[in-house]
Amino acid sequence: MQTTLILLKPDTVQRSLIWKVIARLERKGLKINGLKMMQLDDAIINEHYDFLMDKPFFPMLKEYMTSCPVVALAVSGENAISVVRTVAGATNPQEAQPGTIRGDFGMTIDANIMHASDSEDTAKVELQRFFKGQDVFEYSKISDDTL
Numbered sequence: 001m002q003t004t005l006i007l008l009k010p011d012t013v014q015r016s017l018i019w020k021v022i023a024r025l026e027r028k029g030l031k032i033n034g035l036k037m038m039q040l041d042d043a044i045i046n047e048h049y050d051f052l053m054d055k056p057f058f059p060m061l062k063e064y065m066t067s068c069p070v071v072a073l074a075v076s077g078e079n080a081i082s083v084v085r086t087v088a089g090a091t092n093p094q095e096a097q098p099g100t101i102r103g104d105f106g107m108t109i110d111a112n113i114m115h116a117s118d119s120e121d122t123a124k125v126e127l128q129r130f131f132k133g134q135d136v137f138e139y140s141k142i143s144d145d146t147l
């Protein structure tokens with residue numbers, strides 16, 4: 001069982017797509033263990049996207065990611081990290097397959113609906129970064145045994 005970090009980005013909030021993206025995740029069979037709205041600042045974006053700092057699009061990415069609150073989710077399931085990346089689709093929504101979240105809801109790479117951790121190590125660091133070990137709940141669901 002893995003837990004991964006998802007951010008529903010500002011375009012998702014602005015376009016009233018929060019519930020639609022969460023519905024896709026739940027419909028897939030993933031469990032929501034944590035959910036909170038947060039206003040990100042430059043410091044957390046510098047940390048979260050430090051590997052992109054020298055890219056020409058970084059200033060725009062930072063401005064976008066801090067433009068309004070995001071929704072952070074801790075989501076679990078078997079192989080949840082790769083399952084969530086598959087359900088999300090390619091980074092560029094124009095290349096993402098129909099049926100994926102980015103493929104169905106996005107049109108531009110700089111507003112691509114959601115972030116999802118890309119490895120176990122990253123998930124651990126990112127869950128700590130956004131949830132600080134708080135408000136992530138382990139619980140059973142009636143459907144756990146039947147999925």
Ligand code: TYD
Nearest residue numbers: 052057061090091109110111112115116118
């Ligand atoms: P990246 O970590 O490569 O992709 P992913 O989010 O799928 O793990 O990039 C991080 C974010 O940076 C990406 O979600 C959107 C933004 N981005 C751009 O705005 N322009 C670009 O050309 C790229 C590659 C990424």
